[in-house]
Amino acid sequence: MNRVNGDAVLGAAIVVASVLAVLVWVPRDTGSAIVEVVRGSMRIGDALAPTIGFSLLGIAGLILMIEARATGSTLRLDRFDLVFIAGVGGIFLCAMLLMRWSGPLAAALFSDESYRNLRGTLPWKYVGFIIGGGFMIGTLISLVDRRLTARVYLLGFVVALCLALVYDLPFGSLLLPPNGDV
Amino acid sequence: MDYVLLGIQSVFSNTAMFSVFGVGIPSCLVTLFLGLLTGIAVGATPGLAGPTAMAVSLPILISVFGVRPDALLPVFGFLIGVMKGATVGGAVPAILFNVPGTPDAIMTTLDGHPMAKRGMPRRALRIAHFSSVTGDTASDIVLFVCAPFLAIMVERFLDLPEKTALIILSLTFISSVMGSSVGKGLIAVALGVLAATVATGQTFHPRLTLGIDGLQNGFPMVSAVLGALILGEIFVTLNDIWRGERQASTVQSSHGDVADGLQKGDLRRIMPHIARSSVIGTLIGALPGVGSTLAATLGYTVGRGIHKRRKRPEDPDFGEGAPEGIAATEAANSAVSGANLIPVLSLGIPGNAAAVFLILAADSIGGFNPGPAVFNFTRPQINPELVVAFGIFTLMALGNLLNWTIGGAFMRAMSVMSRIPIRLLLPIVLMVTLTAIYIQDTRMAALWITFGFGILGFFFRRLDIPVLPFVIAFILAGTLENTARQAFSATGGDPFFLFRSATSVIFLLMAVAIIVFLGRRKGHGAAATHPN
Structure with a gap:
C-alpha cells in the first residue's frame, strides 16, 4: 500500500463504515430511538450514544483523510x-x-x-x-x-x-x- | 484536618498482615513495599512496564483481600508502589545497557549510558535515583494540594451540563495530544465510546450486539483494558522480534567493575535541573493524556539549552555523560506520575495507564468512585471515600519515603533483570495476564474477548492509532452517557442543554479549538517529518 495513501484509504473506509452504521446498524440494533418520551417526559434513548460515537468516528475519518493529504501516511501495517x-x-x-x-x-x-x-x-x-x-x-x-x-x-x-x-x-x-x- | 488524620490512621490501622516483635504490620504497608520492589523490577526489565505488573497483580490482590471496602487501601498500596517503583527502575537498563526499561527513559540513555561507559555506572544510577525520587516527591506534593482544591471547585461551580461538557473536553484533549494525528486520536476515542455502548443502555434490548449471545453482557472492562493495553503491546513486541526489528535478547553491559559513586558538588550541579524539570513534569502530568516521554524530552531540551550557556569548559556537554542531563530527564519523567493522578482523583478522568488501573481496582472492589464527589468534606457524618483519598495520599508519601531509603539500593541490584530475554518473558506474561483475567471472570469467553481486544491493540499500534485514548474513552463512556441523560432530564428535555451555560459553552469551544489548533500543529510537524 502506498505510504501516502494509506491513511487516506483508512479514513475513507472509516467514513463509509460510520455512515452505514448510523443509517443501518444503529436503528436496527438498539431498543429505543435517539430521544424517547416516557410517561410524558423526554428522555435520551439508547440510540443516541452509538449514533454520536459513529458520527464522531466518521468525522475522525474525514479529519484523517485531510491530514493524510498534507502529511502522508504513518501506517506501518504490511x-x-x-x-x-x-x-x-x-x-x-x-x-x-x-x-x-x-x-x-x-x-x-x-x-x-x-x-x-x-x-x-x-x-x-x-x-x-x-x-x-x-x-x-x-x-x-x-x-x-x-x-x-x-x-x-x-x-x-x-x-x-x-x-x-x-x-x-x-x-x-x-x-x-x-x-x-x- | 480531621480527614487528613483519619486518612493516615486508616493506613496504619489497616488489618495487620503479620507482626514483628509483637507490633502488627498493616497490610497496606506490606503491599506498598512489595509493590515498590515489583515496580522497580519490572521497570528495570526492558519490554515490561508498570501497567503490566498492575494488570497481572490486580486479580491476585483482589483474590487476597476480597471486594470489601477495607481491601481498597492494601490494593491501592500495591498499585502505588508499582507506579513509583517503575518510574525509578526504568533508568537501570537505560544507564547500564543503553536499553530504556520504560519508554520515558529513552532520554536517560543519552547521558546515563555514556557516563556508565566512562566507568561511573553507580554515579549515574545514584544521580538518576536522586533526581527521580525528588521529582516524584515534588509532584506528589502538588497533587495533595491541587486535587482536593480542584474537586471542590468542580463540585461547587459545575452542574450536570457543565460536567458533561468537561468530559467531552477531556476526551477531545486526550485524543488530540496523544499519537501522531488528531484524526487517529479521535478514531481511538470514538471506538472506545462505541465498545462501551455494546449491550449497555436502559431498554431490555442489548444494543449493538448483532444478536450474538456472548455479547449479551457487553465487554468486561478488565478484558477490554488489559487486552488493548497489555496483549496488544505483547503482540507488537513479539512481532518486532520475529521480524528482526528488535533485539531478542538484551545487550551485554559495557561497563567494568569500577567502584564509583556520587562526586563532590554533584548535588549542587544537578539541583537547578531537578527543580526546573520537576515543574515541567508536574505541569505536563496534570494534563490528562500527556505522557512522561514528552515531559522527559522537554525537561532535557530546556536543560540542555541552559547547560550550554552556563557550563564550565571542562564539564561534559549533554549527550556526553553530563550528570545534569540525567537529572533533567529523570526528574521530569518522574514528576509526571504524581500530577497524573490530579485529573483522576479530582475529576474521575484517568490521564495515564497507572490511573486506569487505579480506576479498575476501585471499580472491581467498590466503595470508592474517583471524582469530584470524593472530596466532599461532610460533617458530622464521615465521608468514607474522602478517608480513602487521604489514605492514598498517605501511601504515596510513604512510598516516596521507601523510595528515598531503600529504593536506590534495590534499583542498583535490579540490573540483573535487564538480562532476561524478552522473547521468553512476553509469552509468560501473556499467560499470566490471561490467567489473572479468568480468575476474575471465570468464562473462556472472557479470554476470547481479551484476545480480541489484544488483536485490536495490535492493529492500533500498527496503524499508528494511540491506544490509551481508546481505553480512557471506554472507561469514561458510561459516565458521559449517564451524566448526559441526567442533564437532559434535569433540564426538562432541553436538546440544547450543553449550550445554556457560559461554562459549558466555553468547554465545548475549547474542545473545538484544541482539535483545530493541535490538528494544524501536528499537520505541520508531520509534513516536515514526512515530506511528500
Missing part, C-alpha cells in the same frame, strides 16, 4: 504483520481448545467419573491449564525463534505448573481455566 497475527490467532485457538478439552478427554480415558466431578481434584484440575498454557507459551516462543525446540515447551509446561500452584495453593476458592466453564 502482509508480514498479518501473517504473524494470523499465526498468533491460530496458536491461541489451539491453546484454548487444548485447555478446554484436555481435562475432559483425560477423564474420559483414565477415569470412570466425568470431568465435571473431578475438576476440583488433583491432578485433573491442572490438566487443561498446563497442557493448553504450556502449549501456548512454547509455541509462541517457537514462532518468534522460527524453530521448534523441546526446551521451550518444557519451559512452558513448567511455567504453567508454577502458575497453577501459585494461584491454586494459597487461594483454594479460585478456579483456573477452564474449570469455571465445564
